[in-house]
Amino acid sequence: MTTRLRRSELAVPASSEKMIRKAAASDADLVFLDLEDAVAPADKEKARELAIRLLNELDWGQRVRAVRVNDAQSPWAHDDVIEVITRAGQNLDVLILPKIKAPRDVWFFETLVDQLETKLGLTRRIGFEILIEEAEALGRVEELAGCSPRLEALILGFGDLAASLGFRYGHVDDPAQAYPGDPWHHARARLVAAARSHGLEAIDGPYPLIGDTDGYRTQAIWASTLGATGKWAIHPSQIDPANDVFSPTEQEVTIARHMCAAQESSAGAAAAQGALVDAATTRLFGAVLDRAKLIEERTR
Incomplete structure (x- = not known):
């Protein structure tokens, strides 16, 4: 498996050229162009075209270049994979796969990428990161961690997982009704153990309060203590705290x-x-x- 640095994984809407250009010059270890939740259905194809163009045009330095495609049950997933890899596969390192529920969802993407790499003669294997953001995925996380040789990392997707599990207050508790402890401890610990048992990286998910740098840092420290090696950043202000926390002093x-x-x-x-x-x-x-x-x- 390819070893990559993933202290900070910066999410960027694939529909914003300005934000993509800024991300390509940032200190993030990994930048992923998001074709899924960050893009409205009417803009999916336009965002895909922009992502392909900027993957090819920009100087990404040593950053890991990734794209979050749409989920396997969506009408865009097939074209996301084929178009991005066919036209920018030589400038792509990782695909991030959302809404995974079972190994068959990963195998759908694996089969497409296997065929494309062979057809196009690509010499560098494109890796996968999968989002554990559904109750079904958390329940099968150990099985998922070992289901594909392309897997490089598991990511804990707090937002969708909170909804799937039926969290009353979503990702961030109402302070007046705060859970006594970390409500994500079980999910974090289980994901880390599953990832480590298969030689994968464990990545902590996003923290939605952009202005709360201290809160972000605290969550990163908790995840790092359990064995996570990086965390999503949904704003450039979260890159430095992630890089700091997940680096040894x-x-x-x-x-x-x-x-x-x-x-x-x-x-x-x-x-x-x-x-x-x-x-x-x-x-x-x-x-x-x-x-x-x-x-x-x-x-x-």
């Missing part, structure tokens, strides 16, 4: 290097900085160093 990198060095110099378990260092500990700290290296390569 200098202190974390220093400690990780020290711990790994202590283990390498020992025949078995060792003690360093008052803590036990063994193979399991090194595995944890080794992941920190791997992530730091990926970030360094991205920011050169």
Whole structure:
């Protein structure tokens, strides 16, 4: 599986050339042009044309280039995949698949992309990220995580999942009736475990209160603590907090290097900085160093 940096995934309506151009020059690790919820039905085909043109025209630097297509049950999904890949496949890294309920939904897209890559002679495999935003998907998330070799990440889609689960107050609780704790803890933990068990990234979903940077950061920290490696940004102001939270600090990198060095110099378990260092500990700290290296390569 291709390893990509996904600390921040910036959502951009595919119908706005101004916003797409701004996103292509942003600090987001991944930018996805949204053909689904951000575009009205009457504008779907026009937005698709704009997305294709700007994927080909703009300098995207080292950002991951993605498109969120319409869901498999919609009348636009088929043409989204065929048109975007046929005309801009060489400048596309990832497709984001919404409203997934079962493996068959993923296989629909997988079959199309398999055929297109072969027909067009594309040499770089296009990856998938799937949105877990339906009750059916959350109930089968472990199965979904292993259903396609194209999968690179699972994303927790709060808005639609809140509706599908019947959350009384939607994604953000009424402060007067706040749930005692994080109502998304179970979904987050289950998605992270499913993703990790299949070598996938776990991405936390959007935070709708654009002006509440502290709230966004708090949610990102909670997700990161559970093992998520990135979060959606629905506004450029959310990019920096995401990049910051999902990057190891200098202190974390220093400690990780020290711990790994202590283990390498020992025949078995060792003690360093008052803590036990063994193979399991090194595995944890080794992941920190791997992530730091990926970030360094991205920011050169």
